[in-house]
Amino acid sequence: MIEVKNLSKTFKIAQKDKGFWGSVKGLFKRRYLEKRALDDVSFNIKEGEIVGYLGPNGAGKSTTIKIMCGILTPTSGDCVINGFTPWKDREKYVKDIGVVFGQRSQLWWDVPVIDSFHLLKDIYKIPTDEFKKQLDLLTEKLDLQSLLNVPLRQLSLGQKMKCELAGSLLHKPKILFLDEPTIGLDAISKLKVREFVKTINKELGITVILTTHDMNDIEALTNRIIIIGKGKLLYDGSFDQIKHKYSKHKTIDIEFEEDYQSVEIEGCQFVSKVDKKHTFKTSDENFKLTDFVERVSKKYKIYDVNVDPINLEEVISKLYEELGL
Numbered sequence: 001m002i003e004v005k006n007l008s009k010t011f012k013i014a015q016k017d018k019g020f021w022g023s024v025k026g027l028f029k030r031r032y033l034e035k036r037a038l039d040d041v042s043f044n045i046k047e048g049e050i051v052g053y054l055g056p057n058g059a060g061k062s063t064t065i066k067i068m069c070g071i072l073t074p075t076s077g078d079c080v081i082n083g084f085t086p087w088k089d090r091e092k093y094v095k096d097i098g099v100v101f102g103q104r105s106q107l108w109w110d111v112p113v114i115d116s117f118h119l120l121k122d123i124y125k126i127p128t129d130e131f132k133k134q135l136d137l138l139t140e141k142l143d144l145q146s147l148l149n150v151p152l153r154q155l156s157l158g159q160k161m162k163c164e165l166a167g168s169l170l171h172k173p174k175i176l177f178l179d180e181p182t183i184g185l186d187a188i189s190k191l192k193v194r195e196f197v198k199t200i201n202k203e204l205g206i207t208v209i210l211t212t213h214d215m216n217d218i219e220a221l222t223n224r225i226i227i228i229g230k231g232k233l234l235y236d237g238s239f240d241q242i243k244h245k246y247s248k249h250k251t252i253d254i255e256f257e258e259d260y261q262s263v264e265i266e267g268c269q270f271v272s273k274v275d276k277k278h279t280f281k282t283s284d285e286n287f288k289l290t291d292f293v294e295r296v297s298k299k300y301k302i303y304d305v306n307v308d309p310i311n312l313e314e315v316i317s318k319l320y321e322e323l324g325l
Contacts, residue, residue: 001207002045002068002175007077009038009063009231037063038074039231047174050201050208050222052239056316060231061211065177068209069099082174095124098168098206101179105160106167107152113163114148117170124171131170138166142196158189165196175207176200182214194220215311227316234319246318248285249310252292254278257301265296276303 015031038060045051055061066072067079070086070093079086084093099106107116121131139145142162152160161181168176178197182190198221200206210221218225218239225242227235235242252268255277263270268280293305310318 001047001082002209003078003080004044004064004068005042005078007038007041007064007067007079008036008075009060009067009072010075011035011037036231038067038077040077041228041231041233042077043226043233043236045207045209047207048201048205049224050197050210052218052222052225053209053211053228054213054218054225055228055234059228059316061228062179064228065179065209065211069097069177070094095171096173097175097177098171098173099177099179100161100164100168100181105152105164107160107163109153110151112149112151113144113155116152116163117148117167120167120170126171130172134170134172135166138169141199142166156189157184158186158192161185161189161193162196165193169200169206172204173206175209178208178210178212180212180214181210182212182217190214190216197221227319229316229320234316242315243309246310246315248283248287249314249318250282250287251308251310252280252282253306253308254280254296254302255304257303260300263300 011034012032013035015033041060041064053061053064063072067074068081068086070090073087081093082096084096086093106120107113108119117135120126121128126134139148142165144162144166147155147159147163152163155163165181176197181197182193185193194217197208197210201208208221210217212218223239224237225235225239226233227242251271254263256263257276259276260278263273263278265280267284268282271279271281273279289305289307293302296302
């Protein structure tokens with residue numbers, strides 16, 4: 001369904017010298033710096049899959065998504081989705097996709113949500129009967145009845161996200177691009193958004209490409225992840241597998257009863273100190289919390305201990321090291 005092959009994108013960024021004369025010089029002769037946002041990226045996604053597309057800020061995620069949506073044209077490489085080349089067949093292709101950006105809205109700010117939905121109906125040329133049927137389905141699944149006649153600006157973040165999801169699905173797309181769909185949402189709203197995404201994937205067979213920094217989104221929705229960094233594809237495979245590979249790396253937060261100025265713990269690397277709270281890292285494969293607490297409490301008075309597994313940024317850092325990037 002989605003085939004991305006050797007995709008690359010290079011941007012030209014205008015440069016100028018400092019000062020007044022640098023600005024004058026720039027009027028007559030431009031210098032450009034080339035930045036490679038994507039470097040030979042390839043992957044395939046099957047119909048009905050949910051895939052997490054991950055990476056730090058500036059990794060190339062947004063550039064990839066914009067190319068896949070038909071907004072950008074790549075410098076080289078191919079991308080065929082549902083038989084279309086997005087940037088060449090955009091008018092026909094956009095009928096097959098829905099897009100939700102967590103920090104941008106496709107709905108109109110000052111008008112009731114239902115009016116925005118009717119505008120989208122006209123934009124996508126949805127027949128009235130199909131529109132009503134899909135609207136009724138989405139209203140029921142997302143519990144939108146009390147929100148439809150309220151202007152978007154009066155809704156909470158969670159309510160807005162539900163309306164954004166509905167708006168992106170009114171034309172019955174085959175593919176849904178979700179960019180940070182749970183950003184800024186409270187815990188309950190996040191759970192509702194995740195549950196809805198799982199439902200439409202299972203019941204409607206919609207393929208979902210999810211970009212997020214929230215690993216709880218990934219764990220709740222999919223096991224396949226694609227990790228990108230510095231424009232290069234770093235990993236394409238199981239989330240469980242990569243968690244297992246790096247599971248020995250842990251961050252340990254210890255809050256002591258006393259304000260120790262210096263704490264030394266064998267097998268742990270000191271990271272930071274804030275008041276009575278000290279943070280350490282360990283790569284001990286045989287780490288056991290009970291043994292650790294018992295050992296440390298013999299030297300220091302412990303109030304609380306919290307252990308977190310390696311996070312996404314640290315995983316990518318390890319991948320960088322392994323690949324020599």
